[in-house]
Amino acid sequence: MGGKTVITGASGMIGTALARQCADAGEEVLAICHRNSEKNHALQEMRGVEVLEADLSEYAGLASGGWERKYDTFYHLAWAGTTGAARNDMALQTDNIRYALDAVTLAKSMGCHTFVGTGSQAEYGRRQEPLRPETPAFPETGYGMAKLCAGQMTRHSCGQKGIKHIWARVLSVYGPYGSQDMITVALQKLTRGEHVGFTAGEQIWDYLYSEDAARALRLMAERGVSGKTYVLAHGQPHPLKDYIETLYKAVCEEMDCKGRRAGTIGIGELPYQEGQLMYLTGDITELLRDTGFSPQYSFKEGLGKMLAENSCCGTGKPGI
Numbered sequence: 146m147g148g149k150t151v152i153t154g155a156s157g158m159i160g161t162a163l164a165r166q167c168a169d170a171g172e173e174v175l176a177i178c179h180r181n182s183e184k185n186h187a188l189q190e191m192r193g194v195e196v197l198e199a200d201l202s203e204y205a206g207l208a209s210g211g212w213e214r215k216y217d218t219f220y221h222l223a224w225a226g227t228t229g230a231a232r233n234d235m236a237l238q239t240d241n242i243r244y245a246l247d248a249v250t251l252a253k254s255m256g257c258h259t260f261v262g263t264g265s266q267a268e269y270g271r272r273q274e275p276l277r278p279e280t281p282a283f284p285e286t287g288y289g290m291a292k293l294c295a296g297q298m299t300r301h302s303c304g305q306k307g308i309k310h311i312w313a314r315v316l317s318v319y320g321p322y323g324s325q326d327m328i329t330v331a332l333q334k335l336t337r338g339e340h341v342g343f344t345a346g347e348q349i350w351d352y353l354y355s356e357d358a359a360r361a362l363r364l365m366a367e368r369g370v371s372g373k374t375y376v377l378a379h380g381q382p383h384p385l386k387d388y389i390e391t392l393y394k395a396v397c398e399e400m401d402c403k404g405r406r407a408g409t410i411g412i413g414e415l416p417y418q419e420g421q422l423m424y425l426t427g428d429i430t431e432l433l434r435d436t437g438f439s440p441q442y443s444f445k446e447g448l449g450k451m452l453a454e455n456s457c458c459g460t461g462k463p464g465i
Contacts, residue, residue, distance in 0.1 A: 154222030215256030320355025346386030378427030
């Protein structure tokens, strides 16, 4: 029988995969989810997973309530304002820092000995090199600034409380229960027979399947060095155009098997956005050295799993 695990933001792309893996390993899982979220049903159907609906602003109250049941590992994935204009809502992003500290206090009140927080590539800002833990961080958005601050402050708070602290800077993850990310939107439209336009796809990207991301977080909790920051990526970058072409081929093959016609794509139809990030890849050498992690899924294999399970049209918001 495994230990006892707490996951905030558990109904997101990585959180759902993490909850399933922990439960499959025999762990008792407490999944703390946004109140009344339509995504919570997937967790409620999992054996060994207990769902607690609570918004980020409620964590402080939960911490002061006292917990008779004790837990071992606390994964903090929840975050408000991850997309669009909310990424530069400074008041909202500042609240996220306080909520992250509330999560550490909650972890302590639950008896947890390990805290794993999820940061973001946005902490680094714009770089033209593979991202490493020691790469200087110069965030350009309120979201990135708040993630950087939350990582530093939760590390200090965990040190005061005698809790092991790990911070994972997540790059580009795809999988079930996404919503506004490019992969999910493209899969949804193409499987409905619609046309999808793209930029020229010259960006260098580094996609990691959500099941691999979840497994990496578990290895960080188990084997990672307290106080360290790890970059979470696949480690084998490709031009975005290659990812798009692989995605389109996978959808066409799946639709052919079902006797349906896939939609169409148009690479180069859209202009790059102002300030377009053109290079985003990670160096996972330190993660491999400390934890033994290496990705199990290629991009094509991850897409194939999503299509085979009909999970490409799941709803949800990215949690990082």
